[in-house]
Amino acid sequence: MLFEQRSFALAAGDALLVTGANGTGKSSLIRVAAGLLAPVAGHVTVEGQRALLAEAAALDAERAVAAALGFWARLDARPAPDARVAAALDALDLAALADVPVRLLSTGQRRRVGLARVVASEADIWLLDEPANGLDTAAVARLEALIAVQRARGGVVLVATHQPLALAGAQEIRL
Amino acid sequence: MIALILRDMRRAYASGGATLIVAFFLLVAILFPFAIGPDQKLLMRIGGGVIWAAALLAALLPVERLVAPDLDSGTLDQFAARGMSMAAVAAAKIVAHWLAFAPPLMAATIAAAGLLDLSGETLLTVEIGLVLGTPALAALAVATGALVAGLRGAGAIAGLVMLPLAIPLLIFGAGAIEGGGVGGLKLLAATSLLIVAGAPFVAAAAIRAGME
Numbered sequence: 001m002l003f004e005q006r007s008f009a010l011a012a013g014d015a016l017l018v019t020g021a022n023g024t025g026k027s028s029l030i031r032v033a034a035g036l037l038a039p040v041a042g043h044v045t046v047e048g049q050r051a052l053l054a055e056a057a058a059l060d061a062e063r064a065v066a067a068a069l070g071f072w073a074r075l076d077a078r079p080a081p082d083a084r085v086a087a088a089l090d091a092l093d094l095a096a097l098a099d100v101p102v103r104l105l106s107t108g109q110r111r112r113v114g115l116a117r118v119v120a121s122e123a124d125i126w127l128l129d130e131p132a133n134g135l136d137t138a139a140v141a142r143l144e145a146l147i148a149v150q151r152a153r154g155g156v157v158l159v160a161t162h163q164p165l166a167l168a169g170a171q172e173i174r175l
Numbered sequence: 176m177i178a179l180i181l182r183d184m185r186r187a188y189a190s191g192g193a194t195l196i197v198a199f200f201l202l203v204a205i206l207f208p209f210a211i212g213p214d215q216k217l218l219m220r221i222g223g224g225v226i227w228a229a230a231l232l233a234a235l236l237p238v239e240r241l242v243a244p245d246l247d248s249g250t251l252d253q254f255a256a257r258g259m260s261m262a263a264v265a266a267a268k269i270v271a272h273w274l275a276f277a278p279p280l281m282a283a284t285i286a287a288a289g290l291l292d293l294s295g296e297t298l299l300t301v302e303i304g305l306v307l308g309t310p311a312l313a314a315l316a317v318a319t320g321a322l323v324a325g326l327r328g329a330g331a332i333a334g335l336v337m338l339p340l341a342i343p344l345l346i347f348g349a350g351a352i353e354g355g356g357v358g359g360l361k362l363l364a365a366t367s368l369l370i371v372a373g374a375p376f377v378a379a380a381a382i383r384a385g386m387e
Contacts, residue, residue, distance in 0.1 A: 056249025
């Protein structure tokens with residue numbers, strides 16, 4: 001058993017920071033919240049669209065960044081996928097890499113492309129598993145700003161991280 | 176759904192998968208005359224069965240690349256987090272795999288028929304049989320790919336899982352050539368329909384189990 005008797009509720013504009021040492025179940029909590037893993041006991045109630053940033057990039061390595069993101073944006077059932085992708089690439093300072101194949105990206109750049117997919121989805125609920133992994137300080141600051149924007153527009157953010165992230169007024173769970 | 180089919184088809188052609196399948200199919204069809212010798216009558220008689228066996232082996236070839244890479248790369252996780260049905264994802268994979276391997280295979284069958292000296296009539300029966308039977312081969316390949324994804328030695332296990340399940344297709348497909356006629360084709364179509372209808376759900380359950 002990784003964890004038990006954990007309960008939380010997040011309303012519009014809320015953020016939850018899940019912290020803890022390696023192997024305590026941060027990622028598992030995110031996967032339960034994403035509906036990928038069934039909890040042994042308990043339940044998850046979700047209202048709204050979810051966007052997941054997991055450890056695996058889930059991007060076609062041989063495609064260009066913009067095309068790989070475009071595939072996912074077209075699955076979102078929201079209008080103007082190309083415009084959403086372009087805006088997300090701008091927000092993460094990736095516009096210069098739009099035509100570069102995913103396989104040539106560094107770890108941090110790949111992470112940012114994963115974040116761009118979350119931003120482009122315009123989902124209500126962001127589930128971020130170690131979003132700051134491999135990011136430089138400028139990118140971490142950009143990530144914190146994006147989370148603030150998401151909360152300001154009434155979204156919900158659930159972050160599992162072992163690195164310090166500045167999220168004003170966020171709830172915190174230590175596993 | 177269409178985006179998923181296009182993505183899988185692009186990946187199949189980009190990785191050379193479709194070309195490899197056709198090359199492998201023709202090679203197997205060429206090997207038989209070498210093994211049996213230049214007995215024209217014998218070749219004509221077994222030719223249809225040879226093509227069916229070769230098609231079965233060719234469909235098995237890309238099994239490991241159908242589901243496992245998407246499971247490893249987290250692509251299937253992303254589909255699930257979006258609330259997409261895994262059965263629909265599996266159905267899209269079946270359609271994409273069929274489009275990637277069946278039309279080239281049926282074109283290559285014409286060349287193989289020439290090598291085996293099949294009559295035009297037999298070739299027509301074989302082609303109709305392939306139209307009916309290849310969707311089931313694609314469905315079996317995707318379901319097997321989902322079942323063995325993440326296992327060590329997945330390729331060998333895939334053969335053991337898939338080939339026995341394809342025996343009915345082989346019997347009815349080859350039987351339609353050997354005097355079975357329309358009755359054989361009808362049974363082939365019925366078997367094919369059953370497999371195509373069931374496979375997406377088997378594949379979806381296997382993918383779900385693989386995610387946990």
